[in-house]
Amino acid sequence: xxxxxxxxxxxxxxxxxxxxxxxxxxxxxxxxxxxxxxxxxxxxxxxxxxxxxxxxxxxxxxxxxxxxxxxxxxxxxxxxxxxxxxxxxxxxxxxxxxxxxxxxxxxxxxxxxxx
Amino acid sequence: xxxxxxxxxxxxxxxxxxxxxxxxxxxxxxxxxxxxxxxxxxxxxxxxxxxxxxxxxxxxxxxxxxxxxxxxxxxxxxxxxxxxxxxxxxxxxxxxxxxxxxxxxxxxxxxxxxx
Numbered sequence: 001x002x003x004x005x006x007x008x009x010x011x012x013x014x015x016x017x018x019x020x021x022x023x024x025x026x027x028x029x030x031x032x033x034x035x036x037x038x039x040x041x042x043x044x045x046x047x048x049x050x051x052x053x054x055x056x057x058x059x060x061x062x063x064x065x066x067x068x069x070x071x072x073x074x075x076x077x078x079x080x081x082x083x084x085x086x087x088x089x090x091x092x093x094x095x096x097x098x099x100x101x102x103x104x105x106x107x108x109x110x111x112x113x114x115x
Numbered sequence: 116x117x118x119x120x121x122x123x124x125x126x127x128x129x130x131x132x133x134x135x136x137x138x139x140x141x142x143x144x145x146x147x148x149x150x151x152x153x154x155x156x157x158x159x160x161x162x163x164x165x166x167x168x169x170x171x172x173x174x175x176x177x178x179x180x181x182x183x184x185x186x187x188x189x190x191x192x193x194x195x196x197x198x199x200x201x202x203x204x205x206x207x208x209x210x211x212x213x214x215x216x217x218x219x220x221x222x223x224x225x226x227x228x229x230x
Binding site for chain 1 (some may be wrong): 119150153157158159160161162206208210215216217218219220221223229
């Protein structure tokens with residue numbers, strides 16, 4: 001148990017619908033990262049927060065995607081007007097501190113299927 | 116240029132034997148960390164082992180060891196005494212301090228342990 005939880009674990013939605021995922025890191029995790037993983041590929045960076053500030057967004061994060069971390073604790077990732085290409089595993093991990101040697105434990109992931 | 120290269124799409128190993136999964140990386144950041152993760156079919160990313168760029172000794176965690184050759188920029192994972200439960204996808208990842216400490220992943224290697 002990494003202490004990082006994601007909800008829901010699975011989501012099936014119709015194309016064009018909006019979906020929202022949640023990631024709850026442990027309280028010590030001042031950094032929170034979102035990744036997307038399509039079938040047969042390694043995870044790709046989407047965005048990250050330090051406390052409540054969103055510090056970086058990947059060009060993969062189109063304007064249909066928005067992420068928040070309102071109180072520096074849990075984070076949400078929303079996808080508007082979903083497309084079939086959004087079908088993927090969405091992973092988050094939390095980290096303490098800012099150095100390269102800080103731990104990086106992932107949640108269980110949210111598997112999104114757009115039909 | 117690829118930051119993380121895993122040249123073995125798939126590997127087979129006999130149960131109880133050792134196996135080495137290859138990983139090479141590319142960075143000019145003097146401070147970085149190297150991670151290995153295991154991803155079973157359930158999809159969660161399980162942290163296995165970490166090696167810091169300044170660490171003098173190779174990291175070990177139980178049956179996992181990381182063969183770190185800094186001059187060659189390689190960070191191979193060695194799994195000793197393979198078990199059937201080791202069958203999974205394995206990802207090598209790098210975190211660079213200059214780049215916001217994001218994790219950059221390789222394409223992964225599928226390992227199958229034969230009985």
